[in-house]
Amino acid sequence: MxxxxxxxxxxxxxxxxxxxxxxxxxxxxxxxxxxxxxxxxxxxxxxxxxxxxxxxxxxxxxxxxxxxxxxxxxxxxxxxxxxxxxxxxxxxxxxxxxxxxxxxxxxxxxxxxxxxxxxxxxxxxxxxxxxxxxxxxxxxxxxxxxxxxxxxxxxxxxxxxxxxxxxxxxxxxxxxxxxxxxxxxxxxxxxxxxxxxxxxxxxxxxxxxxxxxxxxxxxxxxxxxxxxxxxxxxxxxxxxxLQVSSGTAQVLRWFVSVITASQLINFSVIAFTYTRFRKACAAQGLSRDSLPYKGILQPYLAWYAFAGCIVMTLLNGFPVFIKGNWKLASFFFSYTMVGVFPLLYFGWKLLKGTRVIKLENVDLYQDVAEIDEYTRNFTPTRAR
Structure with missing residues (x-):
């Protein structure tokens, strides 16, 4: 090993x-x-x-x-x-x-x-x-x-x-x-x-x-x-x-719990960010039909993904709440990210003094001119 x-x-x-x-x-x-x-x-x-x-x-x-x-x-x-x-x-x-x-x-x-x-x-x-x-x-x-x-x-x-x-x-x-x-x-x-x-x-x-x-x-x-x-x-x-001394199965379960919570929080943030992006487009009169890619059943799927990820994050370590299954290590690894995420988010805002941007002020056109120019002049690279 x-x-x-x-x-x-x-x-x-x-x-x-x-x-x-x-x-x-x-x-x-x-x-x-x-x-x-x-x-x-x-x-x-x-x-x-x-x-x-x-x-x-x-x-x-x-x-x-x-x-x-x-x-x-x-x-x-x-x-x-x-x-x-x-x-x-x-x-x-x-x-x-x-x-x-x-x-x-x-x-x-x-x-x-x-x-x-x-x-x-x-x-x-x-x-x-x-x-x-x-x-x-x-x-x-x-x-x-x-x-x-x-x-x-x-x-x-x-x-x-x-x-x-x-x-x-x-x-x-x-x-x-x-x-x-x-x-x-x-x-x-x-x-x-x-x-x-x-x-x-x-x-x-x-x-x-x-x-x-x-x-x-x-x-x-x-x-x-x-x-x-x-x-x-x-x-x-x-x-x-750590797997060498602590046992592959137990260490793997700990890492899986931490990573699972992190991934679910990550996807919930992605889904919520999309809903804000969509509202910003509507507030600024930008049609989704003008975008190169448009997802189906939006924003309903985004809200479904957001709610589903939040629920699964909270259920990540549910076995520890069942009578006779309480383990401090399992609880810690399952729910650490639930506490770390808001700490990082609000801590950054307090430290840097950043704020939530209003929908009308979101910059939806950053670097768009350069991308348009690249797309117009694009020439496929010949296979070598």
């Missing part, structure tokens, strides 16, 4: 500092591996459930009947099944990060007014398909009360050892395929870590440029890499060594 963490951090350092020009190339191939993994596991589920396995077991939707499609946790009966559903919903909230990172590429892609709308539509469609179908498949290939699955999660099994798919493959006596899945899962984890180092360092760099982070973070190498931002993010990644 120790060696694996060291190798990963060193690899992130190499790609994000010395070989950043290969970042896009590496992510292309790693992303291709993730797509192959997702599609392959969906096909695996269908083929094996109809009898395409060494045992010839046509198990179909057997596990939806025995032990059932809803597991009971923290209680029994309908309440226990609802808590089980809620626990899964909280875990699913951890996976919402990703689509928002597409916007980070807007400043570096060619002809963003044309490219970005297509990217948004394709990304959400594919993510919805993979997430929904993937969740459906997990409930098909293994029962929720599988002892191997329970032991794998409680013991913090490394790699994909606790994967429902690997457990299913072992049950069906399928050889070699579990090793392939394990390798692809590890490559997907590497890709996620690599992307997060890049996105986190660039976000920090953007804050520094705007004066919202220390000025020394604006320093870049000759290749344009914000070196101190990358190093700071890599230093934070050293927290992963």
């Amino acid at each position: 120790l060696l694996a963490i060291e190798v990963l951090i060193e690899s992130f350092s190499l790609i994000n500092v010395f070989a950043v020009k290969w970042y896009g190339e590496s992510e292309f191939w790693l992303a291709l591996g993730k797509v192959i993994l997702a599609v392959g596991l969906i096909l695996y589920t269908f083929i094996t459930m109809v009898g395409g396995n060494p045992l010839g077991d046509k198990y179909g939707f057997r596990f939806w009947k025995d032990p059932g499609s809803f597991g009971e946790v923290y209680s029994t009966g309908s309440l226990g099944r609802f808590c089980g559903f809620l626990a899964c919903l909280v875990q699913a909230s951890f996976t919402v990060a990703g689509p928002d990172y597409i916007s980070m590429a807007a400043g570096e892609v060619e002809n963003p007014r044309t490219v970005m709308p297509r990217a948004y539509n394709k990304a959400f469609g594919r993510l919805m398909a993979f997430f929904v179908l993937g969740s459906l498949c997990i409930g098909i290939v293994v029962p929720y009360n599988s002892q191997e699955l329970i032991d794998g999660f409680k013991g913090g099994a490394p790699g994909a050892a606790a994967s429902p798919y690997v457990i299913s493959m072992n049950r069906l006596r399928i050889r070699v395929l579990p090793d392939i899945v394990n390798a692809l899962v590890l490559s997907a984890a590497f890709s996620a870590g690599n992307s997060y180092v890049y996105c986190a360092s660039r976000s920090l760099f953007g804050l520094a440029l705007e004066g919202r982070a220390p000025k020394f973070l604006t320093r870049c190498t000759r290749n344009g890499v914000p070196i101190y931002c990358v190093l700071l993010v890599l230093v934070i990644s050293l927290l992963s060594f």
Whole structure:
């Protein structure tokens, strides 16, 4: 475990500092591996459930009947099944990060007014398909009360050892395929870590440029890499060594709780900011039809997203409020960001004396002239 963490951090350092020009190339191939993994596991589920396995077991939707499609946790009966559903919903909230990172590429892609709308539509469609179908498949290939699955999660099994798919493959006596899945899962984890180092360092760099982070973070190498931002993010990644002594499963749950709350708060802010942007457009007579991209069912979906994220943030650590489940560490990691966020927001306003801008005074046309000029004179770069 120790060696694996060291190798990963060193690899992130190499790609994000010395070989950043290969970042896009590496992510292309790693992303291709993730797509192959997702599609392959969906096909695996269908083929094996109809009898395409060494045992010839046509198990179909057997596990939806025995032990059932809803597991009971923290209680029994309908309440226990609802808590089980809620626990899964909280875990699913951890996976919402990703689509928002597409916007980070807007400043570096060619002809963003044309490219970005297509990217948004394709990304959400594919993510919805993979997430929904993937969740459906997990409930098909293994029962929720599988002892191997329970032991794998409680013991913090490394790699994909606790994967429902690997457990299913072992049950069906399928050889070699579990090793392939394990390798692809590890490559997907590497890709996620690599992307997060890049996105986190660039976000920090953007804050520094705007004066919202220390000025020394604006320093870049000759290749344009914000070196101190990358190093700071890599230093934070050293927290992963906690897994070596504290137990993979417990530390992972703590980090997942903090990150889940952060992501949900982030999305609630994005949704609320959009509602303010839309009102500013209306106040200044700017038609949404003139924008290069226009979301459907707005502002209703924005308010739905805002309310949903707030509710899920408050429910992030709900198990600690159930009798007999109180744990101070779990409460702390689940709700720390709920207190930190308003402290940072109002603290900044008090410290810097900033104020909420009126809708009529919001600058909706900043840099628009430059973007218009770029779009008019855009010439596609010839593929090399």
